[in-house]
Amino acid sequence: MSLLKLSRLADNKQRLILGTMSGTSIDGLDMALCSFSGHGRETQARVLHYHTVSYNNEQRTFIRNLASSDVVNMQDVALGHTLLAHWHAEMIKNALHTWGVDASEVDLIASHGQTVRHAPRRIHQKNHLPNATLQLGDADHLAYLTGIPTVSDFRQKHIAAGGEGAPLACYGDKLLFSKEGELRILLNIGGISNITVLDGNALDDHIPLTFDTGPGNTLMDVIIQKERTDLLYDANGEIASDGVVNQLLLKELKAHRFFSEKPPKTTGPELLSESYVQDALKRSGLISIGLSNLIATLNRFTAETIAEAVETFVQPKSPFKVYVSGGGVHNAILMQNLKACFAGNNVVSFEETGVNPDAKEALLFAVMANELICGNKLPVLNDEGHIKHVRLGRLSFAD
Numbered sequence: 001m002s003l004l005k006l007s008r009l010a011d012n013k014q015r016l017i018l019g020t021m022s023g024t025s026i027d028g029l030d031m032a033l034c035s036f037s038g039h040g041r042e043t044q045a046r047v048l049h050y051h052t053v054s055y056n057n058e059q060r061t062f063i064r065n066l067a068s069s070d071v072v073n074m075q076d077v078a079l080g081h082t083l084l085a086h087w088h089a090e091m092i093k094n095a096l097h098t099w100g101v102d103a104s105e106v107d108l109i110a111s112h113g114q115t116v117r118h119a120p121r122r123i124h125q126k127n128h129l130p131n132a133t134l135q136l137g138d139a140d141h142l143a144y145l146t147g148i149p150t151v152s153d154f155r156q157k158h159i160a161a162g163g164e165g166a167p168l169a170c171y172g173d174k175l176l177f178s179k180e181g182e183l184r185i186l187l188n189i190g191g192i193s194n195i196t197v198l199d200g201n202a203l204d205d206h207i208p209l210t211f212d213t214g215p216g217n218t219l220m221d222v223i224i225q226k227e228r229t230d231l232l233y234d235a236n237g238e239i240a241s242d243g244v245v246n247q248l249l250l251k252e253l254k255a256h257r258f259f260s261e262k263p264p265k266t267t268g269p270e271l272l273s274e275s276y277v278q279d280a281l282k283r284s285g286l287i288s289i290g291l292s293n294l295i296a297t298l299n300r301f302t303a304e305t306i307a308e309a310v311e312t313f314v315q316p317k318s319p320f321k322v323y324v325s326g327g328g329v330h331n332a333i334l335m336q337n338l339k340a341c342f343a344g345n346n347v348v349s350f351e352e353t354g355v356n357p358d359a360k361e362a363l364l365f366a367v368m369a370n371e372l373i374c375g376n377k378l379p380v381l382n383d384e385g386h387i388k389h390v391r392l393g394r395l396s397f398a399d
C-alpha cells in the first residue's frame, strides 16, 4: 500500500482493522476483525470475527523463559522478536483463511505484540531511570509476512510522553462504551486487572480514571502451573471451589504498598510472581496450606483488591455497574467473589454491552489504530499531572 493510499484510508466510509492482543498470561493470540466508520467521538465499531489461538507448549515455554527470567540470552531476545512475528503472522493468515477474508480486504493490523517485560519505575525501583515496557513481535516482519500494513508498539509513545505505557484500554473504552448519565466501571481481568471509570455525567474531554488494581489471573496461573503440570489455569474456578480462604495469608498478600499507592499506577507479573506468594506465606507463618486453599485465597485476593481499589480511589457517588472482560470472566468463583465484594448486584459480564468479553482487548487496539490512521492524537497523563496529546502507535509498511 502506498503512502498516498494509506493517507486516504481516513476518508474511507469503512475501514477493516484486525486487532491482535497477547497479554501477560502468555495464553495465546486474540484476534478480532473489526469494521470501523468514523473516528474520535463519531467512532462506530463492529467485531465481525473473533478467534484466539493458543500458543503451543514450545512457544509458551520460549516466551515464558524470556518473560520470567532476570537474566536472558540476548540471542533469544533477538530471535524472539522475529519469531513472535512469524508465529503471529501464521495465526493471522490461518484466521483470515477460516473467515473467508482475503488479506487485501484488511486495511490494517493493530498489533499489540507479546509483552515480555513491564518495567515502570514503581517496579524497577530505580528512580533516576525511566519507565519502560517491552513487547516482542516485530511489526515490519508481521506486515511483510501478512501483506497488511501494521500499527504496533502503542505503549512506547505513552511512556515517552510521561505515562507508564499502560493501561491503554481507556481510549477505546471511552470512545465505544461511555453511556450518558451512567457510571460504568470497565474491569478487564487478564494476567493483571485494570479498570476504566466512565462517568457519563462528566465533561466530554476528560481522560477517564484508569489504573491497574493488581492481580488478575497471574498468581493463580503461576501456582496452578507449578503444582499441576497438566493444567494451565483453574478452569471455571473448580480448584478454588474446593478450598477455604486463609485470612492470615490474605492479609499478608494485601500488605504490599502498591495497593495503597494513588493511581494512575500499573503493575505486572514482575511484581506479582511466585515469590510474591512464597514471601506472603512465610510472613504469615504458613509453610503450605494445600493447593485448593491457596487458590481459593488468591482468587479472593484478586476480587478484594479490585473492589477495594474502587472503594478507595474511585469513591463512586452514584450507583454504578462493573462490566467484566478478559479471561477472569470465565472463572465462576472469581465472579462470585467479585459479586460478594461489591455487594450491590452490579457485577455483570462485558457481554451485556454486546461485545464478546474475550474480544474486547483486541478490539481496543484496533480502535487505537483507527485513531492513528485518522490523524487523532490521544491524551496521556504524565507523572507531573499534565496532559500531553500524542499519536500512539508506529506504522510498518508491507513492502
Ligand SMILES: Nc1ncnc2c1ncn2[C@@H]1O[C@H](COP(=O)(O)OP(=O)(O)OP(=O)(O)O)[C@@H](O)[C@H]1O
Pocket: 022, 023, 024, 025, 026, 027, 028, 188, 189, 190, 191, 192, 217, 218, 221, 232, 233, 234, 235, 236, 237, 325, 326, 327, 328, 330, 331, 332, 361
Ligand atoms: N474457562 C476459564 N476458567 C478460568 N479461568 C480462565 C478460563 N479461561 C481463561 N481463564 C483465565 O484467563 C487467562 C487469560 O486471560 P486473558 O487472555 O484475558 O489475559 P492476557 O492474555 O494476560 O491479557 P491482558 O493483557 O488483558 O492481561 C488465563 O491464563 C486463565 O487464567
Ligand SMILES: [Mg+2]
Pocket: 021, 022, 023, 025, 026, 027, 028, 030
Ligand atoms: Mg490472553
